Amino acid sequence: MREDAEGKKVLVIQTHGIDTPRRTYSPLFYAMAAASMDMEVLVWFTMDGTSQLKKGAAEKVKLDPKSDVTLKTMLERTKEEGVKLYVCQQSMTLFDMTESDLLDGVEIMGAATIIDLTLGADVVMYF
Amino acid sequence: MSATVKIGKCIIQTDLHYLVEDHSWVRFNDDGTLTVGITDVAENMAGPILHVYPRKKGMRQKGQSLATIESGKWVGPLKAPVSGEILESNPVLDKDPGIVNRSPYGDGWIVRMKPAKLDEERKFLLTGDEAVEAYRKRIEAQSLKACAEVATEGG
Numbered sequence: 001m002r003e004d005a006e007g008k009k010v011l012v013i014q015t016h017g018i019d020t021p022r023r024t025y026s027p028l029f030y031a032m033a034a035a036s037m038d039m040e041v042l043v044w045f046t047m048d049g050t051s052q053l054k055k056g057a058a059e060k061v062k063l064d065p066k067s068d069v070t071l072k073t074m075l076e077r078t079k080e081e082g083v084k085l086y087v088c089q090q091s092m093t094l095f096d097m098t099e100s101d102l103l104d105g106v107e108i109m110g111a112a113t114i115i116d117l118t119l120g121a122d123v124v125m126y127f
Numbered sequence: 128m129s130a131t132v133k134i135g136k137c138i139i140q141t142d143l144h145y146l147v148e149d150h151s152w153v154r155f156n157d158d159g160t161l162t163v164g165i166t167d168v169a170e171n172m173a174g175p176i177l178h179v180y181p182r183k184k185g186m187r188q189k190g191q192s193l194a195t196i197e198s199g200k201w202v203g204p205l206k207a208p209v210s211g212e213i214l215e216s217n218p219v220l221d222k223d224p225g226i227v228n229r230s231p232y233g234d235g236w237i238v239r240m241k242p243a244k245l246d247e248e249r250k251f252l253l254t255g256d257e258a259v260e261a262y263r264k265r266i267e268a269q270s271l272k273a274c275a276e277v278a279t280e281g282g
Binding site: 001003006029032033035036037038067068069077081 | 180182183191192195196197200201202203204272
């Protein structure tokens with residue numbers, strides 16, 4: 001593995017939401033992998049991705065019906081690994097969401113912030 | 128033989144030292160080095176381990192990643208339980224990562240380290256009955272099903 005990975009900034013942009021469960025887990029898995037390599041990792045939820053962060057939504061999403069692991073579990077694990085979760089303020093209006101509708105630990109940011117984060121990242125992964 | 132205690136189906140080996148919150152164990156070797164690995168609780172939670180990527184030799188601070196461990200349903204770091212220099216990693220892991228599942232406290236060790244701040248960091252490690260009780264509380268508090276006698280977590 002590359003030894004210069006440590007300390008790099010990884011920005012993961014997630015545009016897929018709860019209506020496409022198969023597109024929700026992998027970006028979080030990659031974010032956790034990068035965090036486990038001591039990288040600084042941010043996940044930016046925008047467009048349909050915003051729907052993952054609405055209270056009560058992610059726990060209903062499962063890839064494997066036999067598993068106890070829900071999308072909510074994955075989001076919680078991601079936060080536990082030190083990954084920062086951001087949501088696009090403008091996208092929240094698509095889902096009639098206010099700050100009180102959001103899962104704990106998610107920060108609301110505006111459109112200019114994503115441009116700033118993109119410029120400051122070493123790598124951007126777009127899903 | 129080392130004494131072992133079972134919590135559900137998970138084994139705690141009482142002669143080792145543990146950083147329970149990070150699921151890591153430490154063995155103090157006679158030559159002053161440390162052997163470090165993940166606990167039986169961790170490997171049960173992870174399920175069959177597919178890849179282990181240890182960091183290369185060099186200094187790591189407490190809490191930094193010593194290795195990235197991947198299973199089909201989990202990926203995460205083995206965090207350094209103490210600060211120190213990685214002297215070597217287990218050469219078997221590349222070809223046989225499942226050794227961590229089969230022998231988490233033995234042949235499935237991850238790295239060997241030379242500790243740097245053991246005098247001040249040793250207090251964070253628990254051993255013997257104290258470690259068992261701390262782990263038992265953690266398993267109960269977090270309802271860790273991985274250690275249930277009949278595992279129910281399948282995802």
